[in-house]
Amino acid sequence: MTQTSQLPTQSDRYKTLLLFLAILNxxxxxILASLQSDAGIRATLADRDSQYYxxxxxxELHRSGxxxxxxxxxxAQTLKSQQENLVLxxxxxxxxxxxxxxxxxxxxxxxxxxxxQADVGRKFSILFTDPRFKPKDTLGLPxxxxxLTHINAQANEMVKKQNEAADAYHLWxxxxxxxxxxxxxxxxxxxxxxxxxxxxxxxxxxxxVIVGGTIQAVCFFWSIAxxxx
Amino acid sequence: xxxxxxxxxKLELITAxxxxxxxxxxxxxxxxxxxxxxxxxxNNHQGMITAIKLEAFSNENWRKTYxxxxxxxxxxxxxxxxxxxxxxxDAGERAQAANFEKYLLPNLKQMADPFTGSQKYLKQxxxxxxxxxxxDLQNTPEIKGLxxxxxxxxxxxxxxxxxxxxxxxxLMAISLFWLTVSQIASNRKIMTFFTGCFFFLVGMLWxxxxxxQQGGVS
Numbered sequence: 001m002t003q004t005s006q007l008p009t010q011s012d013r014y015k016t017l018l019l020f021l022a023i024l025n026x027x028x029x030x031i032l033a034s035l036q037s038d039a040g041i042r043a044t045l046a047d048r049d050s051q052y053y054x055x056x057x058x059x060e061l062h063r064s065g066x067x068x069x070x071x072x073x074x075x076a077q078t079l080k081s082q083q084e085n086l087v088l089x090x091x092x093x094x095x096x097x098x099x100x101x102x103x104x105x106x107x108x109x110x111x112x113x114x115x116x117q118a119d120v121g122r123k124f125s126i127l128f129t130d131p132r133f134k135p136k137d138t139l140g141l142p143x144x145x146x147x148l149t150h151i152n153a154q155a156n157e158m159v160k161k162q163n164e165a166a167d168a169y170h171l172w173x174x175x176x177x178x179x180x181x182x183x184x185x186x187x188x189x190x191x192x193x194x195x196x197x198x199x200x201x202x203x204x205x206x207x208x209v210i211v212g213g214t215i216q217a218v219c220f221f222w223s224i225a226x227x228x229x
Numbered sequence: 230x231x232x233x234x235x236x237x238x239k240l241e242l243i244t245a246x247x248x249x250x251x252x253x254x255x256x257x258x259x260x261x262x263x264x265x266x267x268x269x270x271x272n273n274h275q276g277m278i279t280a281i282k283l284e285a286f287s288n289e290n291w292r293k294t295y296x297x298x299x300x301x302x303x304x305x306x307x308x309x310x311x312x313x314x315x316x317x318x319d320a321g322e323r324a325q326a327a328n329f330e331k332y333l334l335p336n337l338k339q340m341a342d343p344f345t346g347s348q349k350y351l352k353q354x355x356x357x358x359x360x361x362x363x364x365d366l367q368n369t370p371e372i373k374g375l376x377x378x379x380x381x382x383x384x385x386x387x388x389x390x391x392x393x394x395x396x397x398x399x400l401m402a403i404s405l406f407w408l409t410v411s412q413i414a415s416n417r418k419i420m421t422f423f424t425g426c427f428f429f430l431v432g433m434l435w436x437x438x439x440x441x442q443q444g445g446v447s
Contacts, residue, residue: 026407034396045385048277056284070298105318109319113313121302
């Protein structure tokens with residue numbers, strides 16, 4: 001009589017297993033909810049960073065636009081002055097050959113002025129002072145390709161960071177959504193285990209153990225896939 | 230044996246008291262979690278506003294710098310022209326130079342200020358130092374007080390607190406679940422009761438660690 005009272009009755013079979021699975025489920029839910037919260041926070045931070053870099057790159061583009069506008073304005077003025085000096089010097093020679101000495105003097109003064117202005121332009125422009133861009137010879141043109149690469153480098157770097165932050169936001173946002181989906185499905189397992197506890201037929205209870213356990217296992221492996229994905 | 234009998238008899242009462250206590254603790258933890266989250270979002274928001282303000286100031290100061298640089302360049306060109314005209318053998322051109330120097334150059338010089346007003350913004354070769362002017366324009370109390378990173382750092386601290394407290398909230402909620410199951414179940418009462426107590430104790434410990442780090446509830 002003592003032995004039979006220690007054995008689980010037919011109606012009590014699988015209740016302990018259900019209880020164990022339910023406890024396991026609660027631990028799983030705690031971990032999942034923490035992961036979901038963490039993913040959500042990371043998505044928020046990545047979204048913030050993406051917006052910050054968008055603002056920064058916009059500012060940098062504005063600055064590089066102002067800088068290149070100024071530099072090209074000075075370059076254009078310098079080249080114009082150089083050309084004027086060349087043309088006026090030719091004019092001086094022609095006038096001297098034709099015996100127009102007074103006119104040649106005027107043209108010489110104008111040529112000197114153009115040359116002086118070209119020298120000012122070379123002093124004021126990074127395109128003529130920076131060793132990375134300045135012309136290799138006196139009459140050559142600056143290295144505009146390298147200049148354009150340099151002037152846009154910081155803006156491009158900001159845009160690259162902004163793209164990386166936006167990608168991170170999409171990744172963590174998707175993970176957060178996936179964890180939320182898994183949490184929704186795992187709550188069904190809670191329901192299954194609860195119903196399993198309430199039924200009296202042990203075979204039906206076993207059925208609920210299988211169904212609830214399957215849902216738990218699927219959600220577990222899905223969570224692992226989301227975690228390492 | 231006497232204790233077991235006493236405990237089993239009073240289990241429902243003890244569970245009911247615990248449910249009330251856990252409910253209160255859960256509500257408090259959820260409040261702290263939401264406060265941390267709200268603080269984090271507020272700091273993020275403030276950080277973004279500060280970043281946009283800083284960028285707006287920088288944009289305007291760069292615009293002013295390059296505007297003054299263009300004026301300085303125009304002044305330098307006019308100055309060289311006057312210098313050449315002054316050394317001309319022609320009296321007419323020298324007269325032009327005198328008038329330019331008297332009437333035109335002062336206005337151009339004023340427009341080119343501060344590049345023409347201070348040696349600080351000139352390089353040794355006579356060219357202008359744009360970075361020096363921009364740095365000085367940025368060096369105002371209003372702009373120096375704008376630091377988005379400090380708000381972002383505060384936001385990250387608050388998010389870390391929110392993460393911590395959320396786990397505590399979930400542990401409390403799980404504890405509430407198991408205590409309720411213990412109250413309404415017809416069997417396995419003691420097992421579910423102690424499961425609920427376990428999660429409650431872990432949750433309380435979780436929140437107490439947070440409070441100790443904060444130095445009390447703020």
